[in-house]
Amino acid sequence: MVDSLVTLERSLIFIKPDxxxxxxxxxxxxDSYGSRIANAKVDSVPISLIEAHYFPHKGKSFFGYMxxxxxGRSIVLAVYQGENIIYNLMQVIGETDPxxxxxxxxxxxxSDDSMEKAIKEQRPVRNVIHRSDSLEEALRExxxxxxxxxx
Numbered sequence: 048m049v050d051s052l053v054t055l056e057r058s059l060i061f062i063k064p065d066x067x068x069x070x071x072x073x074x075x076x077x078d079s080y081g082s083r084i085a086n087a088k089v090d091s092v093p094i095s096l097i098e099a100h101y102f103p104h105k106g107k108s109f110f111g112y113m114x115x116x117x118x119g120r121s122i123v124l125a126v127y128q129g130e131n132i133i134y135n136l137m138q139v140i141g142e143t144d145p146x147x148x149x150x151x152x153x154x155x156x157x158s159d160d161s162m163e164k165a166i167k168e169q170r171p172v173r174n175v176i177h178r179s180d181s182l183e184e185a186l187r188e189x190x191x192x193x194x195x196x197x198x
Contacts, residue, residue: 054130055128055129055132056128056129056130056131056132056133056185057126057128057132057182057185057186058081058127058128058132058133058136058178058185059124059125059177059178059185059189059192060074060077060124060125060127060136060177060178060179061123061124061125061176061192062074062122062123062175062176063117063122063174063175063176063177064092064117064120064121064122065173065175066157066158066175066176067121069157069175070123073153073157073175073176074086076139076153077125077136077139080129080135080136080139081127081128081129081132081135081136082127082129083125083126083127084126084127084128085124085126085196085197086123086124086125086126087123087125087192087195087196088122088123088124089121089122089123089124089192089195090121091119091120091121092117092119092120092121092122094114094115094118096191097114097117097118098114099191100188100191100192101114103184109166109169109171112169112170112171113171116171124192124195124196126189126196133178133179133180133181133182136178136179137178138152139152140152140153140154141153141155143162143174144161144162144172145157145158145159145160145161145172145173145174145175146163147162153175153176154175157175157176158173158175160172160174
């Protein structure tokens with residue numbers, strides 16, 4: 048008999064400033080995909096943390112207006128854990144560009160924005176929610192927000 052080991056992954060999720068009023072509803076939906084092991088509300092996002100979070104994009108044309116759009120505003124953080132959680136959350140949350148996301152996904156249902164409009168207006172796309180793209184990014188992002196997650 049062979050024992051199968053299940054590896055539980057973690058992913059950082061946060062509801063972005065324009066959509067925090069939907070946090071409870073969105074998290075309720077995500078709870079069926081994994082265990083929420085930590086969550087916190089950040090009432091006023093510090094520039095240092097949002098810049099650290101989006102560090103992989105530093106130097107790109109959108110970095111300044113993307114990070115600036117969070118400063119002093121609220122987000123709601125959560126860490127989810129589960130088998131294949133990165134992939135599962137990717138499926139339910141949808142494409143980064145809400146206009147290209149499948150109709151059943153969170154981004155398609157809660158946003159009518161598009162990457163095209165955001166680029167034209169030089170602002171971040173209002174795509175409702177952030178999710179970790181990989182296991183490595185999840186670990187890095189969870190470390191960035193650790194001080195809020197431990198409260």
